[in-house]
Amino acid sequence: MTYHKEGAAYQLEDRFEHHSAQPEGVSAQVATQDEVRVTTPPDVCGMGHRMKRKExxxxxxGKGRYVDDVKLPGMLYMDIVRSPYAHAKILSIDASAALAMDGVVAVVTGKDLEQHGLHWMPTLMSDTQMVLPTDKVVYYAQEVAVVIATERYIAADAIEQVFVDYEPLPAVVDPFEAMEDNVIVRDDKEVKTNRIWHWEAGDKAATDQAFDEAAHVIKQYMHIPRIHVSSIETCGMVSDYNKAMGKFTIYMTSQAPHAHRTVFALVSGIPEHKIQIISPDIGGGFGGKVPVYPGYVCCIVASLLLGRPVKWIEDRSENLQADSFARDYHITAEMAADSDGKIVGLRVNTLADNGCADAAANPSKFPAGMYSICTGSYDLKAAHVNVDAVYTTKPPGGVAYRCSFRVTEAVHMIERMTDIMAHDLGVDPAEYRMNNFIKADQFPYKSPTGWEYDSGNYHNALRKAMDMIGYEELRQEQAEKRARGEFMGIGISSFTEVVGAGPSRDYDILGVKMFxxxxxxxxxxxxxxxxxxxxxxxxxxxxxxxxxxxxxxxxxxxxxxxxxxxxxxxxxxxxxxxxxxxxxxxxxxxxxxxxxxxxxxxxxxxxxxxxxxxxxxxxxxxxxxxxxxxxxxxxxxxxxxxxxxxxxxxxxxxxxxxxDPPNLTFPFGSYICVVDIDSGTGEVKVRRFVAVDDCGNIINPLIVEGQVHGGLTMGLAPALYEEIVYDENGQCLTGTLADYLLPTAVESPKWETGHTITPSPHHPIGAKGVGESPTVGAPPAIANAVVDALWHLGVRHIDIPITPQKVWQALREHGVTD
Amino acid sequence: MSQHTITLTVNGQEQTHQVDARLLLVHFIRENLNLTGTHIGCDSTSCGACTVHINGRAVKSCTVFAVQANGKSVETIESLAAGGDLHPLQEGFWEKHGLQCGYCTPGMIMSAKHLLEKNPNPTEEEIRWAISGNLCRCTGYNKIVEAIQYAAEKLRETEAVA
Missing domain, CATH: 3.30.365.10 (Aldehyde oxidase/xanthine dehydrogenase, molybdopterin binding domain)
Structure with missing residues (x-):
């Protein structure tokens, strides 16, 4: 695995040679069960009980306590002046009118922060990001100045009275254009390039050889678009600086309060014991509350400068337009199979649009996260993966949407490619997967990109999903419908996840080990x-x-x-x-x-x-x-x-x-989706969706079901509805929930869930993680079902989100005109 | 900003307040009355986290001015278990795991309450449409539907006994 950053190349140590993934005395072989293990009586309610939630x-x-519910005596309110341009020089900022308003206490700009050395901050990936700009803005809705006032409504009025003179610069919206370096997004950097890093995993020579010797090769470009977690609670903070004690009490929508405390201490020089972060009830996170946003830093600075508590709560439009985004990978994948149809090689070239900063939340040695898990559930000889990351004039991307470590992108790619190969070879996609899966007796399994999968039983999970949905009967029905000119598709996704970062030897965020x-x-x-x-x-x-x-x-x-x-x-x-x-x-x-x-x-x-x-x-x-x-x-x-x-x-x-875990855990599952397509409108209706998950031993089946349902819905969303869209000027066109379509109860299908249980051999209670799995596994099942419905027309691929318009166009391009 | 005197009933208690003309009902409820169970999730009337009842109808309180509630009766999530016992909807959400982060839950419950008052025996499809103005990012809605079905059944049983 190699990682070049701005000219410097790091050769990572061989991660898997030097540490044992198995604790001593623990067998690596585990059996798969169907029944949830329960060993305690109901009054004790240990693992395996469907216990109602204590919270x-x-x-x-209505008695939860979220950040916006915190109200302190003398509290002030902060609001943010944001950029109307994606890329522009700041010529001047005139805050005099705002400051003259009754109730306005202060206006803070980048120049003010510069005096304290706080106008820039590190990202969690050791890049830098502006807190407030001094010279130019690099994304639409970027924070330009903050206003602090005695009331929320006054602060909102006052941001309209801060006059900023901009000189617009060309936006860099297309990452392929960004690669050409005609317009430099980050001219604060010594090296004048939009390229952030180049990263590789796997064995190039072995992969080239596998392709040279292959009987079948397929190639497909796909885009995994920008999406946004849009938790129903936005981000916010109440920062309370107690001057007498020199101590901050900070209420914050934080998924990682300790890490945030350390970052604040390191950046500001405030002693760490003088910072208390309280993350109260959080109204959904999904990774969007991991990064440190400029608003947080400004809120803390404001309470320090003013010696009073300051509250900052984002609006939804601010949250959607300026907070960190997920995905945005442009993938060109090639897959090779031998004359028996066995997958032998995988080659993946990827362009990552990271926006204006590398502000992802990956472990520091993994700039593309766990993307090299992309060989998935299949036993293949060789793989080689490339990722190039670039800056564009968009908010920082690559963070999270119920998976930040790029497993979703990897799974979508491998599951789409496997399906295309199966269809090309004329083999049923279920049978094709069965023929290529890693077998149960191969675990712990070393993947060609270096992972050691702890446990799995992929054949069993897919068979169970096929039985639950009645796969063979559905294929029969599909054939009958096709003969009548109706469009019905069946899609499978048999994914392998990688969660639980991670072993301290390899996993850290800004140097702090991920125990x-x-x-x-x-x-x-x-x-x-x-x-x-x-x-x-x-x-x-x-x-x-x-x-x-x-x-x-x-x-x-x-x-x-x-x-x-x-x-x-x-x-x-x-x-x-x-x-x-x-x-x-x-x-x-x-x-x-x-x-x-x-x-x-x-x-x-x-x-x-x-x-x-x-x-x-x-x-x-x-x-x-x-x-x-x-x-x-x-x-x-x-x-x-x-x-x-x-x-x-x-x-x-x-x-x-x-x-300190000895290895990551590798949950897996098989999902099968049935769609019906309206050939008149292009609408895709998910008729049935069966999800069989294996997350090892189950602690609470009720909660696991809830996690799976929620995750599936966050898989449905990007597959069919959600995408953050920019125009050619870098303006965000999806800045409200009226434009950015979260699924409602009407769009969400009745999820049918099942499980198999293959414990993690190295985890003390044999458990793995589960929250992300369905979000990772669901999108390709849906995309595969749509393409399956249209394959006979000549449709090979449709990028997500698969909107009615895209389907309608595909139908028209392939001769369906009704 | 012009000030107005409003008199309204909130969760059964009549009260009078001075408010700005532009004060949103949701801010009035949360900030002036300190009833923080009603939440704010968007600024485009899309998410429903702020749903309360005005004169028995479920409305999104982020798009209503406080002055519009003058002379009316407002009910928030805090009214439901006021007597100490959980409302069947609250019970249903707990029993059926109809919530995760809890942020959309009060609004979801208030929308469901309006539905069950109009239609004590809704079909699954009617339930899904009735809560389609309330976004939940955690649950995938299935268990919310089950929670509402649980409450509907329990309320019908209570009605039958009475």
Missing amino acids: DPRFIQ DSAEIRIHPTGKAIARFGTKSQGQGHETTYAQIVAEELGLPANDIEVEEGDTDTAPYGLGTYASRSTPTAGAAAAMAARKIKAKAKKIAAYLLEVGEDDLEWNVNQWQVKGSPEQAKTIQDIAFAAYTNNPPGMEPGLEATDYY
Whole structure:
């Protein structure tokens, strides 16, 4: 794997040779099951129980506490002056009229920030990004100045009274044009080029050879367009600087509060213990609340300068136009197969439109994230992947949409290519996948781009999905309909995900290793509080983490309070994104609980006056082997830990664990989608969608179903509806929810879900992540179904979002005129 | 900015306030009355997070001025479990996992409440259309539909007993 950045080339260490992906003494072979494992009674409610969520009572009664609900005495409101141009010089800024308004307290510009060295900030990818510009703007709706006023409405009025004189410059909208360097987006850089980096993975020579020897080669260009997470709550902050104590209390829509605290400390020089970040209830994140946006920094600066609390809440249009975007990969893929139709090689050239900064949230050694997972679920000999990233005059892209690490782009490409190859060869796409899958006995599997897949059983998952949907009957129906001139398609996606970043040897963000943490304290009466370095944005951590601890210690999950998001109290962690919470902090929960269990054993041995070796664990108690009536429950032991602890033993019962995973986890699944196409309008109707997911051991089946449903809907959205569109001047044309179409209950199909269970062999509770999987896996199933419906006409590919217009055009181009 | 005196009933309590002519009802509810269960998710009447009832009709309070509620009765999410017991809709959302981040939930519940008051036995399609003005980014809607069906059934049973 190589990575060249602005002329400097880094040769990464060979990531997979030097570390063992398996903890010692753990078998790498795991069996697949169908049934969710339950070992605790309902009153304990450990893993596998469909427990109702512990966090819900506050949300259903309107008592959640989100950032905009925070109201502090003397609080001021901030609003942002934004650029009407995508690329322009700033000649002057006149704020005098705004400052003369009643209620306006201050206006802050880039020049003001420059005096404190705060007009630029680092991105999470070690690039730089303007906080507020001093010389020019590089995207439409860029933050140009901020106004702070006593009331929200006054601040909104005042931004209209800040007059900025611009000299427009040519916009750079097309990334292919950006490559030519005719207009330089980032002329602040020493090297005058729009090229950010070039990255490669895999074996070029072996891939070239595989293609030379191949019997069939296909090639396809595809664009995975810009999309936006558009969580229903936008981003916001209340920054409260207490001058007397020199301390900031910052309420922030943050998926990674600890990481943000460290970044703020490093950038500003404010001591880290004087920054408390509280991430309260978060109204959806999906990765959009990982980056540090200019608004946050301005809000903090404003509260420092004014010595008062300052609130900043984005409007939806600001959120859609200026916050970080996902995807925007232009992919040219080639696939080679031998004379038996077996896939042998994959060659992928990619142009990444990163906007005005490389502000993705990938681990630092992975500028294109986990994109090299692109060989997917197939056992092929050789692959070579290239990515070139460029700057354009758009907001920073490449962040997230329920997957920031480029797995979605990789999966869309490989699943589209596999389908095209199957159709070209005249083989049923299901059969073709079965013929090319990695086999269950090949795990742990080393992929040609260097990944070690921990566990999988791909044939089983696809077979289950085919049985659930009645695949053979559907093919029959399709043939009958086709004979009548009706358009029905069946699409499959058999994806492999990669989540749980990650092992500290290779994974860091700005140098901070990507472990995560849990701290559990058992109170004397046998109740507990557990704190984590992650931060739920709806994933249900308050329930699932409690169930993990309940599973390990036998304490009822309802007796365990789970707390996240306050950097003054929670142990350090990198936060919640990229389906990493269960693989990292979920593992830490189990490991911390096991430390408590070990101490509990010593206490039990003392209380029962037996040796530790005479004890065995049973659900919630240590009992004497062969004499289970002699037992001490975890509650007995907790009380003793504070009231009657063994002589010489430290009192109390608590533990902390920082879990550094030995490998990533590789969830997978097979999805099958049935579409009907209206040949008159081009409308695609998803008639059925079956999703079989395998995320290893399931902690709470109800929550997993919810995650899958939500993820599928965020897969449907970019497949059929959502795209951030710019005109030739770089103006965003999709700046409201009236233009950017989130699916409603009417568009969303009735999802049919199933699971298989192939535990992760290296994870303490055998779990993987699941939140991202459906968003990664669903789009190609839908796209494949549409193309499947039209293949016989000669349609080979349609880019997502597959709008009625695109389908209508494809039908007309191929002779369908009704 | 011209000031107006408005008298309205909010969650059963009549009250009088001085408000700016341009003050949006959602800001009045959230800022002046500190009822923060009503949320703001967009500025184009698209998302429905701010849905409340005015005289029993579900409306998006981000597109109504506070002065327009003068003389009317406004009900917010906070009115539902005022007596201490959860409303069947709240129960349904909890039982059926009809929420994740919880941000759209109050608006979703208020839209569903309006539906069930008009139509106690809606079909799945009627439910989906009734909440099509409320966006949810987390759940994929299936479990919201189930939650509303749960509530509809429970309300019908209560009605039958009464």
